[in-house]
Amino acid sequence: MREIVLPGDLISTNPKAAGSGTYVENGKVYSKTLGILDKNENQVRVIPLKGRYTPSLNDVVVGIVREVTSSGWVVNINSPYQAFLPSQENPEVKPNKKLNDILDIGDAIIAKVQNIDPNMRITLTMKDKMCNPIRFGRIIAINPARVPRVIGKKGSMIKLLKSELSVQIVVGKNGLIWLNGDRRKVSIAEEAIYLIEQEAHTEGLTDRIGEFIRRRKSDAGIET
Amino acid sequence: MPESRPEKLIIDGKRLDGRKFDELRPIKIEVDVLKRADGSCYLEMGKNKVVAAVYGPREVHPRHLQDPSKAIIRYRYNMAPFSVEERKRPGPDRRSIEISKVSKEAFEAVIMKELFPRSAIDIFVEVLQADAGSRTACINAASVALVDAGVPMKGILTSVAVAKVDGQLVLDPMKEEDNYGEADMPFAFLIRNSKIESIALIQMDGQMTKEEIKMALELAKKGAMEIYKLQREAIMKRYVTEEGIEVEEVNTDA
Numbered sequence: 001m002r003e004i005v006l007p008g009d010l011i012s013t014n015p016k017a018a019g020s021g022t023y024v025e026n027g028k029v030y031s032k033t034l035g036i037l038d039k040n041e042n043q044v045r046v047i048p049l050k051g052r053y054t055p056s057l058n059d060v061v062v063g064i065v066r067e068v069t070s071s072g073w074v075v076n077i078n079s080p081y082q083a084f085l086p087s088q089e090n091p092e093v094k095p096n097k098k099l100n101d102i103l104d105i106g107d108a109i110i111a112k113v114q115n116i117d118p119n120m121r122i123t124l125t126m127k128d129k130m131c132n133p134i135r136f137g138r139i140i141a142i143n144p145a146r147v148p149r150v151i152g153k154k155g156s157m158i159k160l161l162k163s164e165l166s167v168q169i170v171v172g173k174n175g176l177i178w179l180n181g182d183r184r185k186v187s188i189a190e191e192a193i194y195l196i197e198q199e200a201h202t203e204g205l206t207d208r209i210g211e212f213i214r215r216r217k218s219d220a221g222i223e224t
Numbered sequence: 225m226p227e228s229r230p231e232k233l234i235i236d237g238k239r240l241d242g243r244k245f246d247e248l249r250p251i252k253i254e255v256d257v258l259k260r261a262d263g264s265c266y267l268e269m270g271k272n273k274v275v276a277a278v279y280g281p282r283e284v285h286p287r288h289l290q291d292p293s294k295a296i297i298r299y300r301y302n303m304a305p306f307s308v309e310e311r312k313r314p315g316p317d318r319r320s321i322e323i324s325k326v327s328k329e330a331f332e333a334v335i336m337k338e339l340f341p342r343s344a345i346d347i348f349v350e351v352l353q354a355d356a357g358s359r360t361a362c363i364n365a366a367s368v369a370l371v372d373a374g375v376p377m378k379g380i381l382t383s384v385a386v387a388k389v390d391g392q393l394v395l396d397p398m399k400e401e402d403n404y405g406e407a408d409m410p411f412a413f414l415i416r417n418s419k420i421e422s423i424a425l426i427q428m429d430g431q432m433t434k435e436e437i438k439m440a441l442e443l444a445k446k447g448a449m450e451i452y453k454l455q456r457e458a459i460m461k462r463y464v465t466e467e468g469i470e471v472e473e474v475n476t477d478a
Contacts, residue, residue, distance in 0.1 A: 004463055006371055006456060008379030008416035023336070023378070030416065032336060032376040034459065049463055051374025052262065052281055054340075080281040080343040119292055120341050145374065 002038065005031040005046055012044045021046030053079045053144035053174040055122050059113045060130055062139060062172035068100045075109065075124060078141070078174040083122040085111060090126045092133070108134035110170055110178065130170070137168070137180030140190050142197045144175035149200040150193055157196065157206055164213045165189050188216045229404045233389040240400055248384070248396045248447055253365075253458035255372050263373025265458075267365035270398055271355035276365035278373040281343035295340035299328035301362055303351040323359045330363065330383075330412045330425035336376040345375060356402030357385045363412050363425070368455050372462070379416035380455060381424055384447040385409060386440040388432055393440055395447045407432045411444040415452045420445055 005011060011022065012029040022044060023032045031037070035046035055061070055077065063083060067074035072086040085103075087093045092102050103109065110132050114125040125131070142150065150171055151158050162169055167181030167189050177193060179186045192209055199205055233240060243249070249270030258264035261277035268274075284290035301323040305314045316324075328347075335345060347370070349362040363383035370377060387397035389405035402408055407430030414421045432440065 004460060006380060006459060007377040008414075008421075010417040023376075025378075030378070032378070033374050034371050034463070035374075048374050050263070050372065051376075080283060080340055082283065120343075 002036050004035070004049070005037045006034055007032055011037060011039070011046070017042060017044050019043045019045030021048055047148075048145050050143065050145050053077070055079055055081070055083070055113050055116055055120075055174070057113055057116060059173040060170070061111060061113060061124075061174045062134070062170065062176035062178055063109055063111055063124070063174075065103050065105055065107045065109065068103070068105060070099075073099070073103055075111065077122070077124075077172075078144070078176055079122075081120050081122055083111075083113070083124045085109070085124040085126065089114065089124065092126075103133060108139055108178070110134060110172070134178055137178055138186055138190065140177050140179065140193060142175050142177065142193060144173070146197045146200045147171060147173055147175060149205070150177070150196050152206060157209065160206060160210055161189055161192060161213070164210065164217075182222075184220050184222060185217075188213060188220065191216065230400055233401055233404060234392055234394075239389075239394060239398075241398060243394075245392060245394045246443055246446060248450055249398065251451065251454050253368060253454055255368060255458050255462040261369070261373070263369040263371070263375070265365045265368040265372060267361055267368070269355075269357065269361040269364070270396070271353060272351070272358050272361040273353040274349055274351050274358065274361050274365045276347065276349045276362065276369040278345065278347050278366070278369040278375065280345040280373070281340040281375070282346070284342065284344040290342045290344070293341055294337040295335070295343045295345050297328055297332050297335060297337065297345050297347070299324050299331060299347045299349070299366070301327060301349050301351070301359065303354060303358070307351045307354045323362075326425055326427065327359065327363055327366070327412075330381060331366065331370070333422075333424050334367075334377050334379060334381055334414055335370065336378065339376055345370075356387075356397050356399045356408075357410065359383070360385050360396075360410050360412070364451060364455060368458060371459055379414045379421060380452065381412050382415050382448040382452045382455060383410065383412035383425065384444050384451060385411065386444050386447075388430065388436065388440075393436060393443055395443050406430050407436075409437070409440050409444075411441070411448070413445065413448045415448065418449075418452070420448065 009031045015024045018029045031046045033048045035048040061077045063075035063077040066076045075083045077083045111124040112128045115123040165185040170178040252268040254266040257266045263278040265276045360383035367381040387405045388407040389401045409428045412425035
């Protein structure tokens with residue numbers, strides 16, 4: 001049983017234990033957001049229940065190209081900041097190809113956060129085996145704070161979705177999720193993800209989602 | 225139809241609406257009422273009805289307003305034309321611009337703006353029905369909406385006014401007391417860990433003696449603690465599911 005805390009709640013008197021979602025003042029640790037308190041002997045942290053996505057290094061994100069410049073692309077990654085994908089970070093770039101023929105405004109990509117400078121200028125890279133331009137499939141948006149729940153404990157939830165429905169799923173840390181596969185199965189996966197988002201803080205969710213998917217599959221007449 | 229001043233504002237040690245001197249008007253708070261806002265809140269404080277919406281942190285437009293070291297906070301207090309008895313001309317006026325400014329400054333002390341350089345946090349509060357003390361109602365609603373939006377803050381702002389009517393200090397004045405009283409003093413407190421930490425906003429209209437101001441502060445503190453409890457309850461109610469808050473271990477890395 002874990003406790004929900006609000007901004008300003010005193011959660012510890014040991015400043016050395018202060019983890020994410022907390023701040024220290026006069027040797028006392030306070031929560032700085034609305035979240036779930038996660039406390040053990042050597043660390044206290046607050047897992048936020050809501051809030052915008054703040055990029056961190058090596059996050060895989062799903063983004064949408066907003067602008068094409070002479071040196072790269074400006075990408076919207078559903079955070080307070082636009083990200084930049086330099087042309088040299090896109091392996092598809094060839095000297096005789098124009099940048100807007102490779103990626104144009106409105107195109108979606110899977111990219112990785114390569115660098116964040118102190119002014120929160122974000123650089124992306126696509127030089128990774130996970131990274132690809134998205135040319136088909138479906139993108140859905142969820143609350144970024146719920147992303148860990150969609151992935152599940154050691155990826156259990158995402159494995160369940162993939163194995164039960166045999167669809168491709170990439171969960172961006174920014175709350176955008178790319179789905180690809182049989183359209184009926186993708187629709188079930190989408191529903192399941194929204195259900196996970198809604199019931200993120202309830203127990204036994206993985207089992208219930210498994211049951212939900214099996215029920216929807218038999219409703220839609222898809223053989224198991 | 226402008227009413228004339230009631231003969232007495234205090235009758236037999238009670239106020240016009242039957243409240244005691246240190247009693248608040250009934251308060252109702254609902255969290256997460258707007259689908260497209262990051263955080264929102266509907267609040268009733270007596271006859272005041274207000275809606276607050278929070279967006280952000282998000283990109284700043286126009287670009288020249290952005291600050292490379294911290295987030296900017298924009299607060300808009302607006303009264304609907306139908307919120308008062310005589311139709312109010314729509315749009316910002318001298319009064320609402322002032323309220324927006326002072327409320328914004330109160331929130332700047334609470335929100336951790338340094339965490340989001342080059343971004344903006346927008347707070348919009350609409351007064352749907354106004355009685356007295358709509359700015360305090362708006363601040364209360366806005367701080368609940370900010371918590372709901374997951375904006376990092378040092379604590380929670382809670383606001384309440386104290387008025388002086390017929391020589392008596394009263395908490396949370398209603399319209400008659402505000403219009404015909406001798407003085408009106410809205411406060412906003414930063415509450416951290418269920419304790420009043422500091423004053424984020426204080427204004428005064430009319431005159432009070434030094435002793436009265438001290439007493440008013442004590443009265444306001446008491447009222448603010450009651451409101452804080454209601455704010456807290458409202459947020460908890462929204463996020464605690466009926467089965468309790470059992471949470472499985474979640475994995476933060478993919």
